[in-house]
Amino acid sequence: MYHQIAVLGAGTMGSGLAQLFARCGMPIMLYDPDRKALDKARAAIARSAELHIREWPNERKAWEQATDKIRMTEDAKEAVQGADFVLEAGPENIGIKRDIYKAIAPFLGDETLVASNTSSLALDTLVQGQPFGDRFVIAHFFNPAHLVPLVEIVKRPDTRKDLTDRLIGVLVQCGKAPVILKKDCPGFIANRLQAAVLREACHLLRSGVADAEQIDRAMREGPGLRWAINGPFEIADFGGLDIWEKVTDNLFPSLDNGLTSPEPIRDNVSNGKLGVKAGSGFYEYGDGLGRETIIEQRDRNFTQLIRLKKELKST
Ligand SMILES: NC(=O)c1ccc[n+]([C@@H]2O[C@H](COP(=O)([O-])OP(=O)(O)OC[C@H]3O[C@@H](n4cnc5c(N)ncnc54)[C@H](O)[C@@H]3O)[C@@H](O)[C@H]2O)c1
Known part of the structure; x- marks a missing residue:
């Protein structure tokens, strides 16, 4: 810990x-230079605690203790001083991230591990010129970060093994499932797989094969269920590699291999339909209250599924 x-x-x-x-169980200093962002975070954390307590009342005390452990500050120095783990989740902008590292570097201890939650920036670019190069990793979490178990870890050959091992140990203790990459790769593993599926889903939609509801349903009721239990290689092994050899030979020529964002996504964006946050995207989401309810429902379903998966593992 x-x-x-x-x-x-x-x-x-x-x-x-x-x-x-x-x-x-660990004390947190949550830093943001924007007071409004801290207020919003406080409200989001309270909402999430409320949801968990409503669904699982016996966890009330644990959630109340957790909320008490989070302190907020607009002062970067105050946030990192004395921290043995610093997790950067600033905007996805290399200039801002580098400014953050420059600002905190003088106040970091020699044993402090720094991690970035970047989704797309390269490890070497991020850490270039920083004095804590051997104490830096990418730790890529997924939204909602307190629920999704996967954390992708990218390190350099000279990253200190003791510090990385400690992080992995803490993540496992906190119920996370760390996956360690052998080398840096844009999109890491999971976002590449998700992007490949989204590209083909858009292709099916644009080709008039089915509407968004039917495509989502096919995914939820078929591969989605399987993928919660087995990965693509396990599924291929179960199905038989001779079968998959034929299937991929037959299908690959007709799969989308576009190199830019798919048309259905571009069209929605240019019409201001940005998804849940804008009230519409591939679907309609209604007003602010409707959106909050949808997000809450998603989080509730998600938490239940994750709990069930943990139970399955332990049987
Ligand atoms: N949203 C996702 O689904 C997701 C998933 C995985 C990884 N990420 C990555 O996590 C990081 C954060 O993403 P997000 O979605 O939380 O972004 P966000 O825009 O919601 O939050 C960024 C926060 O950083 C603050 N900020 C601005 N300047 C800062 C500074 N100098 N120091 C510290 N904080 C500063 C902003 O006020 C804002 O509150 C990004 O690198 C993103 O790529 C996002």
């Missing part, structure tokens, strides 16, 4: 990360 964790950036990911580690 860590004695003190600093989470830098209190947006969508930062507020989830603070909850995750606080729920696991």
Whole structure:
């Protein structure tokens, strides 16, 4: 466990990360230069605690203790001083991330591990010129960070093994499933797989094969269920590799191999249909209250599924 964790950036990911580690019993300093972002994070954390307590009343005390463990600050120095783990979740902008590292570097201890939650920036680019190069990793969490178990870890050959091992140990203790990459790769593993599926889903939609509802249903009721239990290689092994050899030979020529964002996504974006946050996207989501309900429902379903999966593992 860590004695003190600093989470830098209190947006969508930062507020989830603070909850995750606080729920696991560690004190958190959540930093953001924007007071409004901290207020929003406080409200999001309270909503999430409420949801869990409503669904699982016996967890009330644990959630109340977790919420008490999160302190908020607009001062980067205050956030990182004394922290043995610093997790940066600032905006996905190399200039801003580098400014954050420059600002905190003088206040970091020699044993402090720094991690970035970047989704797309290269490890070497991020850490270039920083004095903590051998104490830096990418730790890529998924939204909502306090719920989704997967964390992709990218390190350099000279990253200190003791610090990485400690992080992996803490993640496992907090119920996470760390996956360690052999080398840096844009999109890491999971986002590449998700993007490949989204590209083909858009292709099916655009070709008039089915509407969005039917495509989503096919995924939820078929591969989605399987993928919660087995990965693509396991599924291929179960099905028989001779069969999959034929299937891939027959199908690959007709799969989409476009190199830009698919038309259905571009069309929605140019019409201001950005998804849940804008009230519409591939579907309609109604007003603010309707959207909150949808997000809450998603989180509830998700939490139940994750709990069930843990039970399956232990049987
Ligand atoms: N949203 C996702 O689904 C998701 C998933 C995985 C990884 N990520 C990555 O996590 C990071 C954060 O994403 P997000 O979705 O939480 O973004 P966000 O825009 O919701 O939050 C970013 C926060 O950083 C704050 N910020 C601005 N300047 C800062 C500074 N100098 N120091 C510290 N904080 C600063 C902003 O005020 C904001 O609150 C990004 O690198 C993103 O690529 C996002």
